[in-house]
Amino acid sequence: MKLLWRGFDSFFEIGALLAFCGMLLAILVQVFANYLLALPTEWAEELSRLLCVWTVFLASASAVKKGAHITINILLRRLSDRPRLIVTLVLEIITALFLLCVFWGSIVVMRSSYNVLATALEISMSYFYLGLLVGSFGMLVYLFVGMARTIKGLFTS
Numbered sequence: 001m002k003l004l005w006r007g008f009d010s011f012f013e014i015g016a017l018l019a020f021c022g023m024l025l026a027i028l029v030q031v032f033a034n035y036l037l038a039l040p041t042e043w044a045e046e047l048s049r050l051l052c053v054w055t056v057f058l059a060s061a062s063a064v065k066k067g068a069h070i071t072i073n074i075l076l077r078r079l080s081d082r083p084r085l086i087v088t089l090v091l092e093i094i095t096a097l098f099l100l101c102v103f104w105g106s107i108v109v110m111r112s113s114y115n116v117l118a119t120a121l122e123i124s125m126s127y128f129y130l131g132l133l134v135g136s137f138g139m140l141v142y143l144f145v146g147m148a149r150t151i152k153g154l155f156t157s
Contacts, residue, residue: 009065012138016058019131023051042120050121053128057135065142085154092147099140106133 030044063069076084106129113125 008138008141009062012058012061012065012135016055016062019051019054019058023048023055026051046118046120050118050128050131054131054135057131058138061135061138061142064139064146067146081157082154085150085157089147089150089154092143092150096140096143096147099136099143103133103136103140106130106136 026044026048030041030048033039033041033044060069076087079087110126110129110133113129116125117123118125118128
């Protein structure tokens with residue numbers, strides 16, 4: 001089970017890194033081809049946009065795992081243990097509901113854009129939204145793990 005969990009973690013962290021490196025490489029190819037060789041590279045801009053979407057959502061899942069998203073916790077820091085855990089759980093539930101909507105919405109958009117092709121890459125636009133689907137799924141998994149920890153803390157405090 002630990003090996004599976006480690007693979008899940010690695011997928012998001014290494015995936016975000018690879019997508020970012022691919023995006024960087026595509027942009028470098030576009031700049032050098034355009035300014036040094038005067039060659040058009042329409043595909044590079046579209047590929048970098050696709051990889052940017054994947055980078056953002058894979059890294060977002062990893063950030064949820066690490067608790068690295070931007071938070072305003074001035075109220076939480078002033079609360080004692082039990083009330084802080086209750087407010088945290090409520091916020092996690094609201095976030096989970098939002099992410100479930102994002103997850104479901106990405107499925108709907110993927111289905112409706114399946115036959116639409118990206119202009120330069122000539123691939124389905126669903127691949128752009130697949131990053132949103134995978135990233136929101138990862139965020140949900142990590143959020144549910146955090147919620148379990150919060151609930152456990154409620155019963156042990």
